[in-house]
Amino acid sequence: MDSTSYTAPGPDAIEEVGRSRGGLQVLLGPLLNYRRMSNVESGEPMWHGSVLIVTTPGQNSPGLTLSPVGAISAEDANATFTVQGGVNSPGEKLYEDADKAFWRFLLELPMQKFESRWEYKINGLEYVDKEMTTKPQTFVVPSVAQSMRIMFHSCNGFSVGTDVEAWSGPALWNDVLRMHAQKPFHVMIGGGDQIYNDSVRVDGPLRPWTDISNPHKRREFPFGEKMRAECDEYYFNNYVKWYGHAPFSTANGQIPQLNIWDDHDIIDGFGSYTDHFMRCPVFRGIGGVAHKYYLLFQHHLAPPKATFTTDAPDTIHPEVEAKPTDPVQTRETFVMADDVEDPSYIIGNKPGPYVEERSRNMFCQLGRRIAFCGLDARTERTRHQINYPDTYKLIFDRLDKEFAANKELKHLILLLGVPIAYPRLQWLENIFASPLIAPIKFLNKRFGFGGSIFNKFDGNVDLLDDLDDHYTAHQHKHERKDLVHMLQNLSKKHSIRITILGGDVHLAAVGRFYSNPKLGISAENDFRYMPNVVSSAITNKPPPQAVANLLARRNKIHHLDHDTDETLLEIFDRDPGKGDKANGASNGNGAANGNGTANGTPIEPKTSAKNHATMPSRNYAIIAESNLPPTPASSTAPPATLAAPTLEPSSASQTPSRATTSAPPDPKGNARKPMHDGEQGAGTAHPAANGLTETGLCGPFGLDVTLRVEITNSDKEGHTDGYGFSVPALEVGEAYADQGSKW
Template identity: 25%
Template sequence: MTDPAKTIGPILYLDHVAGDLVHLAALFIAPRGAAVPPVEAAGALFPAKPLAEYAAATVHRARFALPQGQAEYRWNGQTFALSLDLHGDARLAYVSCNGEEVGDLDREGSERNAMWERLRAEHGKAPFALLMHGGDQVYADEVTQGHPLSDHWPDRLPDPGADLGDLRRHLRERFLERYAALYASPSFAWIAARVPSLMQWDDHDICDGWGSLARRATESEVGQLLFAAAREAFLTFQAAAADGDLPARFADPQGGHLGWTIRAPGLRLLAPDMRSERTRRRIMGPGGWAMMEDEPPLQGDERLVLMSSVPLLGPRLSLLETLMMAVPRMQSYEDDLRDQWQSHSHREEWRRMLGLLVDFGQTGRNVVVVSGEIHLATRAEMPLQGTAKLHQLVASGIAHRPPPRAWARFLGTLAMLGDDPLPGKHIAIRRIPGQVGRYVAQRNYLVLTRQAGAWQAEWEFEISGRSPALAL
C-alpha cells in the first residue's frame, strides 16, 4: 500500500450542530490504493471511507462528532486541537476568492498564500471556531482547456451528439487537480485541519459568470456537463458529501439547490445557493426562495449571519450596466454586472431578499450579511425596524490580487449616490474603520467575534494590517 504520508488532509468540515454535539467530516485525497488510517475521536475510531474515485486518486471521508467546547481528534499519529465552543465567546473567520482566473496554479506559493499564512498564525494565537468560505474557493475557468470539445466554449460549441464521455473524464480530473493543489498548500492545510469549514460556491467554482452567460452556452451539452462536473466537485471537495448523502444542514436533501443553515446557541448561519438555479433572469429559483421564506423568526438572543456570495448592498451598479450596454466596446463586461443583485435583471428579486431581511430585523436586532466576489473590501448599512440595521461586510479576496486603486476610487464615487430599493430603506456605503476610501484595494479576510454577547467585525489587510473593531 502507498504511504499515507502522501495523502492530502485532513480537511475538516462542519456537517451540522445538534444540541451539544458538533458533527464533523474529515476529507482525505489519497493516491489510488493507499490505506487511509481512521480518525480517532471521543474514544472511538471512525473509518475513512471512499467518497469519489479518480484516475490516480481516491477521495475518502470520515464522519464523527465531538462535544462543543475545547476538543481534539487524532489521525495518523497526530493530534489536532479544535475550539468548538459556539455557546459563549467565539471567533469566526470569513474568506473568499481563493485564486485567480488565469495561471493560478503557476503562482509562487508564498506570494499566493500570504494571507492564508497570516490567518494560520492568527489562529495559533487566538483560535477560530469556524472558517466560512464565501465563494470562488477555486478558480476553475481553465478546466475546459485542453480538450477539443470544450477548448473554445462558450464562444464556440461542438456539434450536437458529440461523444462527451472523454470530456467528462477530462473535466473531473481537472477539478481534482485544482482542489488538490490548493488543499495541499501548507498554510491552508494547517488551518483547514484545525478549524471546521463551511463553504458556499460562486461562479468561478464553475466558470466565470456561470448563470449570467448566454443560454446557448450554459444550456448546451458542454455547458451542462461542465456544471455537473463542477457540482460534483463542490459536493466532494467543499462539503465532503455526495448526492443522496448530504449533511443535515442542507435544506434540500435531493440537492436541487445547495443552500444550508447552521443553528448554534445565539447564532444562525444562513447560506442560500445563488448558482444552482441561476439564469440570466434570476439569482435563485423555487428551491432557494422556499428555503429563505421557510426560515423561522429569530428567537431570544439569536443573531443572523447571512452569507451572500455576491454583495447584497452596493452602489448603483445598474447605472454602470446601462452605460455599458449603450457602448458596444463595453458590452463584453455586461455579464459581470448581470451577476450582481443590483442588475436591472434582478432588481425585483433583490427587493424580495431585502424584504425578508427587514422581517428578520423586526426582532430589533441587527442582521449581518457577509460577502466576497469583488476583490475589494467594503461595508454598507441599511435600516431595518426601529434602530436595527442590516450590516453588509465584504471581504475579498484572500488570494486574488486586488484590482487597480483607480477602480476602488471609481466605485467609491459611484457609492456616494446611495440607493433606495425599498421605500425608506436607504443603502449607504460606509468606510471600514481606519480606511480613507469606501473600497479598499488590498487582499484581506474578515474576523467576526462574539464576546459577552456583543458582536464585532475586524478586517485584516495585507498592507495596512488590522482595522479597528466595528460594533455589530
C-alpha cells in the same frame, strides 16, 4: 515543503508508492468541516463535523481517533472533560475510482462548559508526498455559553494570467494562522470561489473548444465521455494542488470550514452568460463535473453517480428525478448510495437550469446565540434569476421555524456569494449592452479586434458577466428588493439582528441597509439596519485603484423603498500600514512600521485621499461577539443572566464596557459616516480593529467585526492592518412595532 512548487502526484508515482509502502497512502488531507449543533434545547449541545482525506485506491477502511486535549483559558486549566480518552471514528468511503478514493470521518463531540481543544489523528496515515507531515491535528470548540469566533473569506485563488509570484501566492493565510494562534477561530466561512478552475479553458481540456471562433459551432460542440474524463482529471488535480498548498492546507486541517460556491468553483461567469449559450453541452458538462468535486472536497458528500455527457444524454435531465446512470462512468467506480442527508442542508425542490442538480443551502447554529444561513446562489442562477421563488420560501420557512424554537438566538449571519448593499453600476451595464458596442463586437468576431475586451464564450464584453452577477444589476432589482423585505420581516418578527456576508468583488467594504433617518429610529431598535460585510479577495489580486475610487464616487444614498435607505460606511480612515503606528497593524515582524514603509520599501497608495469606502487590497474578516461574559467552568448559566464583564480598554480607545442606545441618525447628517455607537471611530482606531479584543461596545449580544487588510503584496508573510466596527443586537420593542404604516 515549498508549497509554491507543489504539483499533484501522477499515476506512475502513485502506483510506485503503493508498491513500496504498506501504510495508508494519502494524496490530500485532512480537510476539517463544521456541520451543525444538536441537542441544544437540553442544555448539553453536541458539536458535529467531519474530516476528509483522499487516498490511493484499494485501501482498507481507515480509522480516526478523536481525543480531548485541554481548555484554552488558563483559568479553566483544571476543568474536567465530560468524555475521557479517545473516541474512534471509522472511515466511510464516499467515492473511489481507478485513481483515488475519498474517505470521510464523521465527528460528534459534547461541547464543554469551557472553550476546549480537541485532537484528531488518522491511523496509519502516510503521504505520497514524503515532505508532508503526519502529526495529529487540533481544533477548538466554543463552550456551551459561547458563540463562535468566525473567520470569513472569499476569492481564494488567482484569475487566469495573474503573476502569482508578484502577489506572494496565498500569503494572507499566514496572517490567518497567526491570528488563530493568538485567539482561535471556531469556524471559517468560505463565501465562494474557494478554488479557481478557470484555467481549464486556457491550459486544460477546454482549450480546443475555447479556440473555436464560430459561436454557433462552439454552442453545438459535444461534451463526450473523452472530454468529460479529461475535465474530471483536471478538476481533481486542481483541487489536490490548491487544497494541498500551504499555508491554506494548514488552515484546512485546523479550522472547521463552512462553504458555499460561486462561479470560479466552476468556471468564470458560469450562470451569467446568455441562456442559449449556458445550455450548450460543454457548460452542462463542466457544471456537472465541478459539482461532483464541490460536493466531495467542500462538503464531504458523495456525488451523483453520473454527470452529463452527449454520449449518454439521458444521464441528466432537469425534469427527471430518478436519473439513469452511465455504465461507462460507473465502470470500476464506487459511489456511496445510502448516505443520510445532514439536517443542516435546505435542498431545493428542483434542479438548476445549467448545473442540473438541486441547490444546497445551509442552516446551522454557530454556538449559543448566532445562527448561520448560506444561500446557494449559483446552482439555480441564470442571467435573470439568482434563486427560485420556492427556494426562498423553503429557506425562510426554515429560518422562521428555527428562531421560533430558540429564543436565545440573537443574530443571523447570512452568507451571499456577492454583496447586496453595494454601489449601483447600471450606467456601466448600459454602456456594455448598448448598440454602440455592436460595431466593435462585429470587428472582434471577424478580425479579433479588441480581443481582450470580449470573453471567449458568448462574445459579450468580458466585465458584463461580473456585473450581471451583482444583486444590484438591473435584472435582479426586484429579486433583490424582495429578499431584503423578507429579511426585514424575519428580523422584526423575531427581534433578530441580521449581518450579511458577501465576497466576489475583490475589495473590502461595509454596506448597510437602515431605516430612513426621517423615521427617527436608533440602530439598536432598527430591524432594517443590516450591515453587509464585503470581504474579497483573500488571495486573488484586487482591482486597480481607479476602479475602487470609481465605486467610492458612486457611493450614493440609495432608497430601496420609502422606509429603507442604503449606503457604504466610510470605514477606511487611512491606507493599511500608513500613518501613526496602527492599532491592529501586524508590524511585529518588520512588515510595516506605521510610517508608510514595509521592510524599508515605501508602500504604494491603495486609494485616493477622498476614498474612505472601498479598499482594493487583499483581505479577510473576523466576526465575534462584542462582549463575552465570564463563564466559570462550574457555571452553566446563560450569558444573559451574568453581569457584564470588565474589559481592559484597547490602546486606541477608553470606551467603557457597556451597551447604550444610540441617538437616532440625523436626517440632515451624512449616512456614509457612523450612525450609531458601534460605528463611532470605525477604522484603524476602533477597539475592534485588532481582531482580538471584545470591545463591549454593543453589549453581550452585539458583534465586533474586523477587516484584516494586506499592507503590501510583496510581503510573503501576508501581514495585515485592521479596520473595525461593532454591530448592536436588535430590540424592536412595542413602541416601534405599533407604528403602523412606518413598518
